[in-house]
Amino acid sequence: MNLQPLIEIRNVVKVYSSEAGDFTALRGVDLDIRRGEFLGIVGKSGAGKSTLLNMLTGVDHATSGEVVVRAEKEVYIHRLDEDELALWRGQTMGVVYQSFQLLPMLTLLENVMLPMDLCGLYSPRKSRERALELLRLVEIDEHANKLPAFISGGQQQRVAIARALANDPAILVADEPTGSLDSVTADHIFDLFEKLVESGKTIVMVTHDSGLTPRFSRHLVIADGQIVAEHADKLLEVGKLDAMEERLRTFPEPVAAPQEAEDGETAEEAEPGPIVRAWPQDKPEKKKKKTKEGKKEKKKKKSGKKEKPE
Ligand SMILES: Nc1ncnc2c1ncn2[C@@H]1O[C@H](COP(=O)(O)OP(=O)(O)OP(=O)(O)O)[C@@H](O)[C@H]1O
Ligand SMILES: [Mg+2]
Numbered sequence: 085m086n087l088q089p090l091i092e093i094r095n096v097v098k099v100y101s102s103e104a105g106d107f108t109a110l111r112g113v114d115l116d117i118r119r120g121e122f123l124g125i126v127g128k129s130g131a132g133k134s135t136l137l138n139m140l141t142g143v144d145h146a147t148s149g150e151v152v153v154r155a156e157k158e159v160y161i162h163r164l165d166e167d168e169l170a171l172w173r174g175q176t177m178g179v180v181y182q183s184f185q186l187l188p189m190l191t192l193l194e195n196v197m198l199p200m201d202l203c204g205l206y207s208p209r210k211s212r213e214r215a216l217e218l219l220r221l222v223e224i225d226e227h228a229n230k231l232p233a234f235i236s237g238g239q240q241q242r243v244a245i246a247r248a249l250a251n252d253p254a255i256l257v258a259d260e261p262t263g264s265l266d267s268v269t270a271d272h273i274f275d276l277f278e279k280l281v282e283s284g285k286t287i288v289m290v291t292h293d294s295g296l297t298p299r300f301s302r303h304l305v306i307a308d309g310q311i312v313a314e315h316a317d318k319l320l321e322v323g324k325l326d327a328m329e330e331r332l333r334t335f336p337e338p339v340a341a342p343q344e345a346e347d348g349e350t351a352e353e354a355e356p357g358p359i360v361r362a363w364p365q366d367k368p369e370k371k372k373k374k375t376k377e378g379k380k381e382k383k384k385k386k387s388g389k390k391e392k393p394e
Contacts (some may be wrong), residue, residue, distance in 0.1 A: 088154055088292040089116035090255070090286055096149035098132075109135040109301050111309040112149070117288060118386075122281045124303030124317075125290045132309040133290045134259050135180055140288065141170045141179050141257050154176075155254045178248030180258035182290075183200060184240045186232040192219060192243045199250040202307075211250075218246035221276065224270075237264040245273060256280065256290045262296075281366040 098110040099236045109132045117123055125133050138144035140151055142161040145345075153160050155176045163173060173179070178199075186195050193215050200211035219225040222242035224235075233239050239262045248256060253371075256277070262270035275294065277287055289300075298317050305313040 090119045090154055091115075091117040091140055091288075092150075092152040092154075093117075093136075093140060094150045094152075095353045096136075096146045096151065098135050098139065098144070099147045109309050110139065110146075113139075113309075113311060115304070115311065117286065119284055119286055119372065120301075121288075122277065122280065122299075122301045123288045124297055124300035125215055125306060126297065126303060127306035131306045133306055135309075136306065137179075137259050137288065137290060140175055142173060143179070153255075154345060159325070166349065171203065174199050175205070175251055177255045177257055177352070177356055178251065178253040180244050180256070180261045182239075182259035182263070184232075184237075184244040186240055186243055186247070191229050191231060192224065192235070192363075195232070195243055196247045196250055197248060202226065203251055205251055208224075215246070215250065218249055219243070220348055221249075222246045233323065238266065238269065241265060242269070242273070245276075254285060256285060256287045256289075258287065260290055 093113055095118070096110055096113045097108065100107045101108055112138060125136065127133050132343075135144070139146050140153070141149070142164070145162055153159050153161055153176065156319040159172060161172070186192075190198065193212070196215035196218055200206045200214065201208065204280065216225055216228060219228050222245050224239055224242045224246070227235055227239065232243070235243075241261065245258070245261055246257065258277075261277075265273060270293075277289070278299065281287055291297075297315070300317045302316050302318075303315065304311050305315075315318075321379060331338045344367050
């Protein structure tokens with residue numbers, strides 16, 4: 085198991101230069117994103133959320149600092165040239181852009197097929213079938229042969245989500261993917277994202293909707309180009325993950341689990357159990373001692389007698 089973060093952002097600074105002068109949009113951001121996280125990013129307009137996503141997808145270059153992504157292999161994304169980066173991103177990340185970025189001359193179906201055709205992971209017939217399936221998933225398949233200009237903003241957003249899932253990427257990066265949707269459709273998309281996380285994908289998502297934050301595993305608040313707060317929304321799960329990683333570090337060797345001997349069998353004769361990891365700190369829960377009071381209580385429950393009020 086790879087214990088290093090899936091995405092590592094180290095001291096990333098982004099300065100936009102224009103005629104009006106320089107503007108620092110990110111001021112030395114450090115961030116680790118682990119496999120299987122559903123990470124939310126919130127913050128006011130202009131805080132630097134989209135800029136940060138552009139750094140971790142490699143859509144834009146950092147002025148300084150480093151971004152490492154360890155999906156199938158370890159990649160320092162700003163060391164790739166544009167062609168390598170495009171191919172790597174196509175296979176590794178699905179990106180939902182804030183402004184959708186659908187190609188206007190292609191139908192919705194063709195827009196979703198495009199990443200599959202570019203990366204060559206599916207045959208042309210399979211990519212068409214898969215594109216239709218994805219459009220169905222986001223409930224927009226009836227418009228499959230229309231051009232983007234002839235559907236609404238919310239519908240375009242759903243096509244952008246379908247396109248991001250085209251190559252079945254390990255990582256989904258989504259910039260306000262529910263921003264143009266009504267609450268019912270937004271909820272449907274969020275359910276879909278939760279299922280993707282359950283199936284092992286990692287999602288990084290920007291949102292303005294503070295009502296969504298409890299549904300993330302963790303969320304960050306960005307202000308003025310910096311991470312100013314971090315909240316573990318599903319404390320238990322994040323805590324569990326940490327504990328599991330710590331256990332793997334301290335006791336990584338697999339051993340056969342002892343299995344209880346069946347009646348008439350000695351412990352040695354019993355079939356060996358499945359291969360599991362044994363954690364030395366895991367003590368079996370002690371059985372409660374049988375006390376006189378406990379026994380009385382049990383008897384009372386069995387007989388169904390209620391205690392008389394005093
Ligand atoms: N290409 C650019 N050139 C100059 N400044 C830019 C450029 N892109 C973004 N900025 C500035 O960088 C800052 C951060 O922009 P960014 O788009 O990351 O904000 P955001 O948090 O995504 O905002 P929103 O919620 O409105 O989408 C803003 O002040 C913005 O004006
Ligand atoms: Mg933005």
